[in-house]
Amino acid sequence: MSDNLFAREFFKETVFSDRNLMTPHYTPPILPFREKEIGLLSKNLSLCLRAQKADNFFLYGKTGTGKTAVTRHVLAQLNAFATQKGLLAAGYYINCRQHNSKYQILSKLIKEFFPAENFMGYSASFVYEKVLDFAKKGNQSIIVLDEIDKVKDVDELVYALTRGNDELVNGGLTLIGISNNLTFKDRLDPRTKSSLCEQEVVFPPYNAAELKKILQERTLVAFKPLVVEESAINLASALAAQESGDARTAILLLLRAGDLAEKNNSFKVTDQEVLAAKVRVEEEIILDMISSLPRQQQLVLLAIAELSLQSKGVRRLGLEEETKVLFSGEVYEHYCWKAKELKETLISSRWFRQYISELEMFGLIHTTLSGKGIRGQTRLIKLGFDASKIRNQIEKQLQAA
């Protein structure tokens, strides 16, 4: 065998028949337990195929409940059918995380509408007119705005698009907004709300039985036969169901479990791999979260981690294993000292408290108000995760900057 760098990896035995099918980019052809939602959407959108404007839809539900998958699926079917029959209807998918303003979304649209032309640097009103021009030719366009809560000027965007509709004699624009933020709707202007939410679909979380079915079907196509044990699927779906009912994390759990099985050369995915994968996935999320924190907040967390480690040194003599409880004031002092040492600017104690409560919201620390006992009214702070891991991660971050 050659000793090319990739030879070993290339010929290595794998547990997957197609690993790509376990990644979030993949939209499965069949979406179990979403027949009702698919039916609602397709029934409504079929109006577009008969050259009529359909109702605007607003879809919401937590991440990994199939909102995006369902919409993409319906859109793909509609586009295929329209092309085949030569109908002037098409769906366009836009992720608003990448295109997060009215102008950006409209320019993205005209690039899709007129792929041959180049529209660099045109004014907002020109772009808007161009969108209407396309509709005036009789086109029925379905515009999917995924993560619509990320758009800065949603009210203006929705207003522009729906009002444009009123001016059109033929052709039309149908909006489908997708959001996982449940409070988003309340932030909208009442007029925007009524025009965007002509129909609403709520995507409920999956329960354990549903997740199990989803995982079973996915492993059938993505894994080699007999690799994944039945009980491993049960465990993964139970874990994901109690966590969030999120299909994405359930699938990610199995993907990582598969990776681990390969790494350990066991080529079997059992409960053990799934449990190990859960720890790893959680760790990934936490370390990721830490690295996205602002610098000063990282310092605050570092101070907590260092203090917890110090106290552990003392307590190692005793039998106590759990992390020590820290006082808010004590942590602030250590933070100031640490920040001075690193020649960082200091934040006020008020903002420090703000950071503390944010860290708690992220689940990185736990705090309780000291009702009884020590120092009157203060917050008792406890680290949520392994102190040395957190410390290492932050120190790596600080050095990188």
Place this chain on the structure above:
DNA sequence: CCTCCACAGGAAGCGCAGGAGT
């Protein structure tokens, strides 16, 4: 009982960066 301590967390305001309007 009152006062002090050590903090929690709300309200207002300040400086700044970046986008919109002209």
Place this chain on the structure above:
DNA sequence: ACTCCTGCGCTTCCTGTGGAGG
């Protein structure tokens, strides 16, 4: 290119809370 506006991170100031101590 210019000012104007707005949102954001943060400070300053303030009121509230509950145990400790005189």
